[in-house]
Amino acid sequence: MIFNSLTFVVFFAIVLGVWQLPLAWRSRKLFLLVASYIFYAAWNPPFVILLWISTVVDWWAAQAMVKSERPLTRRAWMLASLVANLGMLGFFKYGQFLLDNFILLAGSIGIHYQPAQFAIVLPVGISFYTFATLSYTLDVYLRRAKPAKSFLDYALFVTFFPHLVAGPIMRPTELVPQFEQPKRANKSMLLFGLALITLGLFQKVVLADGFLGPVAEKVYDAHKGVPMALDAWVATFAFAGQIFCDFAGYSTTAIGVALCLGFAMPDNFRFPYAAVGFSDFWRRWHITLSSWLRDYLYIPLGGNRHGEGRTYMALMGTMLLGGLWHGANWTFVAWGGLHGTYLAVERLIKARFAGFVPGPALVAGIGALTFLLINVTWVFFRAKDFTVASNILRSMGGMAVKPIAMIAALPMIYAMVIVAGIVTTHWVMRDKTLELVVERTPAWIVGVVWSVMALAIVAEQGTGSAFIYFQF
Amino acid sequence: MPSSTSSSEERGVLHHEGALPAGLRLTASDRPGEAQPVPTRDIPKQPWGKLAFAVAVTLLIGTSLLEWNARRIGLRAGDLDNSETDWANERALSAGAPVAIVGDSRILFDTDLNRFEQLTGVRPIQLAIHGTSALTLLQDVAANPDFKGLLIVGLSDTMFFQPFDGYGGYIHKRAQYESPAKRASAQIDHFLQRRLAYLDSNHRLSVVAARLDPNYRRGLDGPYDDVWKVQEVGERRETHMWSQVETNPLVQAHARYAWKGFKEDYPFTPQMIAGGIAKAVKAVATIRARGGEVVFVRPPSDVHLRVNEEAQVPKVKGWDALLRATGAVGVHNDDLPPQAQNLTMPEWSHLNRACAPVFTDAYVRALARLTPRITLVANAPAPLGRVDCIAAQIASKS
Numbered sequence: 001m002i003f004n005s006l007t008f009v010v011f012f013a014i015v016l017g018v019w020q021l022p023l024a025w026r027s028r029k030l031f032l033l034v035a036s037y038i039f040y041a042a043w044n045p046p047f048v049i050l051l052w053i054s055t056v057v058d059w060w061a062a063q064a065m066v067k068s069e070r071p072l073t074r075r076a077w078m079l080a081s082l083v084a085n086l087g088m089l090g091f092f093k094y095g096q097f098l099l100d101n102f103i104l105l106a107g108s109i110g111i112h113y114q115p116a117q118f119a120i121v122l123p124v125g126i127s128f129y130t131f132a133t134l135s136y137t138l139d140v141y142l143r144r145a146k147p148a149k150s151f152l153d154y155a156l157f158v159t160f161f162p163h164l165v166a167g168p169i170m171r172p173t174e175l176v177p178q179f180e181q182p183k184r185a186n187k188s189m190l191l192f193g194l195a196l197i198t199l200g201l202f203q204k205v206v207l208a209d210g211f212l213g214p215v216a217e218k219v220y221d222a223h224k225g226v227p228m229a230l231d232a233w234v235a236t237f238a239f240a241g242q243i244f245c246d247f248a249g250y251s252t253t254a255i256g257v258a259l260c261l262g263f264a265m266p267d268n269f270r271f272p273y274a275a276v277g278f279s280d281f282w283r284r285w286h287i288t289l290s291s292w293l294r295d296y297l298y299i300p301l302g303g304n305r306h307g308e309g310r311t312y313m314a315l316m317g318t319m320l321l322g323g324l325w326h327g328a329n330w331t332f333v334a335w336g337g338l339h340g341t342y343l344a345v346e347r348l349i350k351a352r353f354a355g356f357v358p359g360p361a362l363v364a365g366i367g368a369l370t371f372l373l374i375n376v377t378w379v380f381f382r383a384k385d386f387t388v389a390s391n392i393l394r395s396m397g398g399m400a401v402k403p404i405a406m407i408a409a410l411p412m413i414y415a416m417v418i419v420a421g422i423v424t425t426h427w428v429m430r431d432k433t434l435e436l437v438v439e440r441t442p443a444w445i446v447g448v449v450w451s452v453m454a455l456a457i458v459a460e461q462g463t464g465s466a467f468i469y470f471q472f
Numbered sequence: 473m474p475s476s477t478s479s480s481e482e483r484g485v486l487h488h489e490g491a492l493p494a495g496l497r498l499t500a501s502d503r504p505g506e507a508q509p510v511p512t513r514d515i516p517k518q519p520w521g522k523l524a525f526a527v528a529v530t531l532l533i534g535t536s537l538l539e540w541n542a543r544r545i546g547l548r549a550g551d552l553d554n555s556e557t558d559w560a561n562e563r564a565l566s567a568g569a570p571v572a573i574v575g576d577s578r579i580l581f582d583t584d585l586n587r588f589e590q591l592t593g594v595r596p597i598q599l600a601i602h603g604t605s606a607l608t609l610l611q612d613v614a615a616n617p618d619f620k621g622l623l624i625v626g627l628s629d630t631m632f633f634q635p636f637d638g639y640g641g642y643i644h645k646r647a648q649y650e651s652p653a654k655r656a657s658a659q660i661d662h663f664l665q666r667r668l669a670y671l672d673s674n675h676r677l678s679v680v681a682a683r684l685d686p687n688y689r690r691g692l693d694g695p696y697d698d699v700w701k702v703q704e705v706g707e708r709r710e711t712h713m714w715s716q717v718e719t720n721p722l723v724q725a726h727a728r729y730a731w732k733g734f735k736e737d738y739p740f741t742p743q744m745i746a747g748g749i750a751k752a753v754k755a756v757a758t759i760r761a762r763g764g765e766v767v768f769v770r771p772p773s774d775v776h777l778r779v780n781e782e783a784q785v786p787k788v789k790g791w792d793a794l795l796r797a798t799g800a801v802g803v804h805n806d807d808l809p810p811q812a813q814n815l816t817m818p819e820w821s822h823l824n825r826a827c828a829p830v831f832t833d834a835y836v837r838a839l840a841r842l843t844p845r846i847t848l849v850a851n852a853p854a855p856l857g858r859v860d861c862i863a864a865q866i867a868s869k870s
Contacts, residue, residue, distance in 0.1 A: 001653035006660035042653035121647070144507040171500075173507040191520035198527075210678030223636075255513070264513040267499045283501040291500035291508075299505050408694030410685035433497050439516035447523045451530035458535055459677040 001042040003197075003253045004205050011039065012257065019261055025182040029152055032160070032261075039161035040124075047123040050088055055158045057084040058133045062140040062147040074141060081137040089130045095120050097328030125165030127325055131292055133158050136172040138296055145173045153179040160263075162254040166247075168268040169288040175263075183262035195438075195450055196256030202453035203249030206460045207418055212242035215415040218406045219392065220382050228403040232395035235407065236375050238415040239382045241422050244273065247286070267433075273374075273423045274430035276367045278342040281374060293322050315347070316340040326381070331389060335380040342373060371423065535670075542670035546716040546723075549669045551704045554711070556642050557658040559601060560649040562709055566597040567618030571846075574609035576638075577602035578771040579626020580711045581703065581822040587829040587856075591836045593849045596624065598709040603699070604640030606632050607748055607755075610766070612643050614755035620763045622845040626771055628821075629785040632794075633740055633748040674701035699730045702819065712825040718818045727819035734777045734821075740784045749797045756798040765845050768795060768802035769835050772813075774820035801842040808834045811857030816865070826864035830856040 001007045015035050019028060041048045061081040065074045090098075099115060106113040136157070139145035148154035157175045158164075185193060219227045219235030227235065251268035258265045268288050275281035282290045301314035316337070323336020358366065376393070383389035394400050407415075429437060438446060500508050552558070566572045571588075573579055573596050580600035589595040599609060606627040613619050631638065642649070665671045673679070682695040700723070705711050716723045756766045770791055773781060787804075795802045805813070812834030815827035823831055833856040840846045 001657075005653060005657045006664070007653050007656040010656075010660060042656070043651050045652070139507060171508045173509065174511055177510050188515045188520050191524045192515050192518075194524065195520075206677065210676065211681075214678070214682075259513060264511045266508070266511040267497065270499065270501075283499075287499045287501045291504070294501075295505055405689055405692040407689075408682070408685045408692065409688035411682050411695065412689075414681065431496060433514070435514040435516045438518065443518055443523060446518055447526045450523060451527045451534075454527055454531050455534040456677060458531060459538060461671055461673065461676050 001039055003250065003257070004201055004209075007042065011035075011042075012260075016260060020184065026152070028182075029156055029179060033152065033156050036156070036159040036161040036164060040159070040164055043124045044121065050092075050123055050126065051129065051159060054085055054088065054129060054133050055155050057081060058137045058158075059148075059151060059154055061137050065137070065140050066147050078137055078141040081134065085130045085134050089126055092120055092122055092126055094324075094328045128167050128169055129158060129164060131169050131289075132163070132171075135169070135292065135296065139172060145171075148172065148176045149180075160258075162258040162261075162263075163265060166250050166254070167286075167288055168251055168254065168266050169292050170265065174266060178263050185260055185262040189262065190260050193256040193259030196259060197253050198256075198450060198453050198457070200249045200251070200253030200256060201457050203245040203252065206453075206456045208242045208245035208249060210460045211411070211414050211418055212238045212245065215407055215411050216242055216382060218411075220384075220388060222406055225404040225406070226391045226400045226402070227395045227406045228400070229395055229398045231403075231406045231412075232392045232400075233375075234412050234415060236378055236382075236392070236396065237419045240273070240371075240375050240378050241415065241419040243378065243381070244269070244422060271426035271430045273371055274367060274426035275370050275374075276363055277370055278339065278346050278373075281370060282339075282343070289322070289325075293318050293325075297321060312344050312347075315343055319343065329385075331380045331383055331386060334386070334389075335377050338377045338380065342377075367427070538670040539668055542668075542672065542675065545675075546714070546720065547669040547672050547675065548704070550666050550706065551669070551672060552662050552665050552706060553671070553673050554602070554703070554705045554709065555658060555661070556649040557654045558705075558709055559599065559640075559643070560646050561655065561658070562597050562599055563612075563616070563643075563646065564650070566599060566613070566616065566621075568621075569597045569619070570594050570621040571596040571624065572613065572619065572621060573598050573600055573624045573626060574613060575600040575606040575624075575626030575769075576604055576628050576631045577703070577711075578628050578773070578822060579606075579624070579769060580709075581713055582771040582828050582831050583626070584712075584829040584832040585708070585710045587832040588836055591833065591848055591852045592840075592846055595708075598711070600626060600711075601638075601640035601643075602703065604631070604638040605634050605636070607751055608637040608640060608643070610752060610755045614758040617762065619759070621765075622843070623759060623764060623766045624769055624839075625766060626769045627791075628734075628771070628773065629781050629787070629790045630734055630736055630740065633745050633785055633790060634736070635738070635744060672701065696726075697730065697732075700726055702727050702822070712828060713818065713822055715825070718824050724818050727821075728776075731777060731819070731821055733780045734773075734784075735780050736784060742789075745785065745789060745793070749794055752794060753797050756800055765843065766798065766800050767839055767843055767845075768798075768800055769839075770802065770804040770806075771831065771835075772805040772815060772817065772823070774817045776820045801839075803835045803838040803842070805831075808838065811855075811859075813858070815858060815861060824861070824865070827858075827861035830858065830861045 001011060015032075018031055018035075021028075023031070037048055037051070040051060058081050061077040064077045068074055068077075103113055103115070136145075136147075136154070140147050148157065153176050154172070156179055157170070157172055160170075160175065163170050163175075215238040216235045219231050220239070248269040255265045255267075266288060268286060270284040270287065272281055272284035275284050298314050298318040301317055302310040303314055304311045319336040319340030320333055321336070323332045323334070323339070326332045326335070376396075379389050379392050379396070383392060391400070395403055497512060497514075571592075571594050573583060577600070580598065580602060583596075583598070583600075585595055585598060599613070600606075601609065606625050610623070610625050613623050637644075648654070661671070679695075683698075683700070685694050685696060687694045687696050701714055702717050703711050704714050714723075717727050718724070759766055768791075787806075791802070791804060794800075808831075812830055815830055816824045817827075818824050836846065837848070837855060840848050
């Protein structure tokens with residue numbers, strides 16, 4: 001089920017109610033485990049089996065790695081975990097993509113291959129829980145972490161419903177220890193958790209789905225014509241706002257939900273549209289994914305320890321695979337490739353101007369340029385194919401032939417005001433935490449903001465649309 | 473200092489690990505290549521109990537105002553909206569059903585399911601979707617091996633032959649709307665909609681805000697050009713015209729404007745019509761092959777629209793050719809008896825609520841004469857005519 005659904009409201013009310021009962025800690029954890037399976041099964045019950053397979057395989061692989069001191073055996077178990085997890089991910093997420101590309105490739109050399117049609121349904125959140133469970137076996141293999149003492153705690157780490165389907169991608173060392181001691185939120189935690197849920201749902205239901213998504217759709221899903229430059233830019237800015245509000249909204253809601261139960265989840269966003277440069281952006285955007293890719297892909301590929309050439313290769317390889325992680329489409333690979341290029345160029349410039357400290361005006365200028373160039377990457381992320389992407393990029397560059405207006409005035413104004421608000425907020429808060437700002441704000445303002453957001457959610461009603469990142 | 477969920481209670485908003493500026497918190501991005509510790513989550517010091525109470529009171533007052541306003545503008549509790557999941561639920565129920573209806577909004581609005589049931593003893597499954605080609609839905613039923621009953625295809629000529637699915641294209645992603653979570657949400661949604669009038673997708677905050685734009689920007693179809701609320705949906709997708717379209721001149725005028733005369737901005741070429749007929753022939757043959765049957769119904773449209781529809785898809789080239797090619801029987805509004813003609817269509821495209829039973833009565837009786845799949849029950853009520861819906865309108869106004 002999704003957070004912005006009435007089913008979740010009922011589900012969460014029941015979970016919270018039972019969680020407060022004076023039951024033994026083990027019983028409460030068992031309840032949370034069952035509730036998490038119900039949460040996942042509410043999409044498609046049979047896919048719970050995949051979750052079980054992933055859980056059991058990685059539990060046994062980690063146990064076997066601990067029992068053996070032989071490097072070869074440890075590596076074999078680590079590889080078994082990789083094959084099982086990435087095999088499932090590959091089949092369900094990339095099976096059709098690989099097949100389609102094979103058919104195209106075969107066709108290009110004159111072989112007309114027509115395989116039987118098979119529809120693969122993508123299990124929700126498979127990319128997220130696969131990465132979470134892989135981090136468990138990899139951390140144990142790399143001796144960064146000890147395996148969980150209890151299977152229940154480990155299963156709960158994999159399945160814990162707030163992070164199960166769209167992150168934040170948690171590491172075992174972040175969550176498993178929290179299951180070792182009884183947890184129950186006190187009044188402040190519970191109510192601040194509810195405030196975070198309100199903020200997250202406001203971002204998702206009101207801003208992303210209500211005001212920004214439709215503006216992006218008008219251009220990116222247009223059935224005819226190419227957009228004017230203004231429309232192309234506004235739609236892309238709107239999507240930049242939408243993807244942030246959608247995903248950061250999910251993460252904030254997840255953090256709030258966990259907090260209501262007494263658990264802590266890590267930050268997943270740190271005001272990314274105030275980034276100055278692309279390495280800064282990736283320290284602020286989808287932090288748990290970027291750090292996962294850094295720790296388990298970029299560093300093992302050599303990182304920056306084997307010369308410049310190897311560093312650039314590792315960088316580009318990581319970003320290309322990171323792009324593919326988002327979806328089985330070449331547009332996502334292009335998105336990752338563009339980010340890899342940005343990071344490489346930034347690294348070159350930093351090396352060339354080592355020691356140079358920019359002034360405030362230049363920092364603001366670099367920040368603005370970063371934001372604009374990030375928006376160019378969003379074109380590939382949002383466009384369903386390269387034809388749409390190239391049409392929009394041409395329009396953004398003022399090179400479209402017979403462009404037409406696509407976005408009405410008021411929706412355009414709403415979107416731009418919201419996006420400007422997001423970017424301004426990010427700059428104001430770039431070196432702060434939300435909690436710090438809330439603490440320093442007068443209570444009556446906090447109350448008004450919380451009330452307005454809650455009322456806006458009620459007035460928007462919501463259509464129960466899925467979060468964009470679920471498809472990843 | 474406020475509490476934290478991390479291991480150290482004395483850590484608060486202002487005191488953090490490492491040499492960070494006040495208020496910053498380390499994340500995984502700051503700790504490359506190492507095991508990540510249990511995260512820190514700070515709880516800002518605020519009177520959370522009082523704030524939560526204030527928010528609850530504001531929500532209560534705000535929701536009451538929304539509800540008051542909704543009823544003021546003519547929305548009513550019990551209007552269940554028309555969701556994809558509701559359609560998917562009905563589609564699942566069509567397996568083994570004796571009669572189902574597909575088509576666009578005309579057959580959706582103009583069929584009174586109660587009248588249908590009174591006449592035949594059978595309550596049809598309503599699968600029509602507004603803004604959708606009946607051909608798309610006919611093909612969907614053909615692809616459903618569990619449907620072996622009578623399929624009534626209600627069509628408007630241009631929409632049937634249009635080269636795209638229309639609004640109901642979501643039926644191709646039906647599985648998304650059949651999950652246990654979606655079904656449960658629909659049930660809860662209906663529970664609330666039976667009690668609250670303001671829960672209406674046509675009056676969401678963002679939708680209302682967008683419609684404040686009276687086409688400021690020239691040269692494009694803005695939110696003002698969209699079709700606004702024209703329907704009320706009851707249980708099991710029983711759909712009628714929204715009362716405000718019948719009585720509120722502004723709402724009615726906008727609805728008429730939104731149809732834009734049913735003039736499409738693409739030509740209906742002979743190839744396009746032939747292609748549509750070919751697909752229909754195939755779908756009808758598929759349904760017949762497993763024991764089902766298909767009939768066509770053409771509900772009325774006002775002369776303001778009819779003249780344009782006829783100009784784009786002439787009856788002889790569309791409707792007549794379709795019946796001939798499929799070998800199916802059909803009931804065209806033009807062929808109904810005079811007492812079922814010239815019914816009230818406030819916005820030119822659909823019958824008002826009172827006249828829907830009259831049209832239903834007329835086409836069901838006509839179908840009963842054309843196909844053995846429809847039989848009138850022995851105690852079927854007497855035929856209805858135009859006077860009945862006018863009388864019903866007068867009665868409802870008084």
